[in-house]
Amino acid sequence: MGRAIPRRVTVFDDLNNIQVQWDAYRAKYEDDSSLDELAPEPSDEEQAEKRELERGHTAVEEMEHVVKDFVKKAGKEGGRAMLSELEKGAESAKTHDTQSATRIVGRELNRRVRKMNEQRMKDFEEASRRVQEGSTTALTPLALIPEFDESSRTGRGLQNDMTGSLLCPGEIDWNDTNIRAAVKRMDPDYDFASSAHSRCFYKDEKFNPDLPDEGYLQSYLLLQVYRTIYTSPSSANEQSEDVENLPPANKKQASNSRRAHVANIIHLSEVTGRSIAYAAVHLHLALTDASRWVHSYDGYNYHDLWNFIVDFFEDPIDDEAAKQAKELLKWWTDRIFTGTGSASNSRGTKMVSRRQAVVKTLESQS
Template sequence: MINQDHDRPELLVFDHTPSIKETRRQEDGTEVEVLIKQKAPILNPTNRLNRGIEHDITGGLLSTIDLDWIRASLRDQTLHLGGNYWARIFYDKFQGNKKRVEDGFLKSRYLVKGYMVIFPAPSSADAQEDENTPPAKKPPRTTKPVRKTVADIVGMNGKVSPRSLAYVVVIVYLCLTTATQWTTEYYGVSMLQLYDFIVDFFEGPKPGTAAKARADALLTWWNKKIFPSHAASAATHQTTVNSRAMLKAQRRAMELETVQ
């Protein structure tokens, strides 16, 4: 995904690869030096070398919203990634406001695409990437059994759960690092506590509070992204709730009219 988005402005802000000088001969024969902008190396999808804080873009995405992306300070370990869990990779357009940390949190397009790859199906992630792409034609009928997605196997029933989202958050975070196998900690960030933090973000607020309403609204946003047409999703469920409430109110009014 990062390789495909290499030239997107929201990623280029992290790329501090120094320019190089190049001598060019002009039409009049004189030579001038020009600066040529260089870009961070393309990532190798088959291994984890040159990721983490050693790479400008992955390092920038791993950094937190309360700190500027200062490569030297991170690489010589005078700064650590583990100050908090508000990493830029979790945010819409990879930017956040440290004074309003919930704004845009967990709305990263990479989290959405990662969730689709893991749970509904990789093809869903490709379809979601470009909303202008026409829907694919239905495949011909076949007697072969249709392979179930992970979402079907675990019985998600059209709803994104806090724990499934926490799982994706950890996986996406680790994909940016140089870790070649599962690790419980990376540069001071605990993967286990990161998982618990995301779960508590949704399950911690008390019912009836504004914090709970915001958490529920975020899950509704996720349901629309991942299961937009599922009958049990929050997006379509609200339509059912509204319809039932209207029907109930009108029936009650008609009964009162009959009695009168």
């Protein structure tokens, strides 16, 4: 049962901590009638504290899907032993999923490497033909890109141009060689660790600075990591990179493999923000050269990343953002559990960014 915890409940907080947060939230915030409408607007620190407690409160509610009457059982005799066993299962799941994500990401990276090498060989053959014809005397030596070790993260990370580009936030111009060098040497003026907008999370890995939510959490790589963790590694085989036009799910095949799917074991029938956040953490980590599962690496805090994505879904800034989050979850569920014949079947393709929502609000007020 503990293996379900990071996959649907919480990743970085232990079970004792979320219970403390659950109690604190109930004592301080659950009775809305006690709030004073004339009280001053809460400070950023107060809002952050409330949101932290709220995440823990939601985590305990999610634990009820893992262990029925979790709070009662945790407080009874034998509760500590139960929590200890659950924590062991959670750690085991994180280790297993780290290895699975490393392999699927390595496989996808090598698909790209092979395509690039095929093009380089074609270009070299064409250049060789021109030399033989005498139309040119210059022939650049053929340089092929080495493939990645799919079972190890060695050779990945910021120092590798391919994985570095995927890790780099969209706000930073990785294509500028001077900026790229600054990111690699971790120049504080180009802090890749300060943003949750890594290109690996975006559809087609394209970031629009004017619409930062456009395509966010809709990348092919993220879908592949999610499939590997929550359905099965085989479900990620031969998937189209066109995330907007996927074939309908094979109902017979899905039925036959139901027992093997992690999502079914942990009673997850639709995609949740917490499960996306967990997959995102594993994708980002799999692109680094970290030797093991860690909470932070190269200054990048994975707890902060998980919180950011969870809050994207659970704590939207306004009604438009709430609608956007709901549509994005539907987009995900269509692709993971339902299947879709075309992009028009998913309302997620109509999503707007937070910035667009603000513009709409201002226009309506003018």
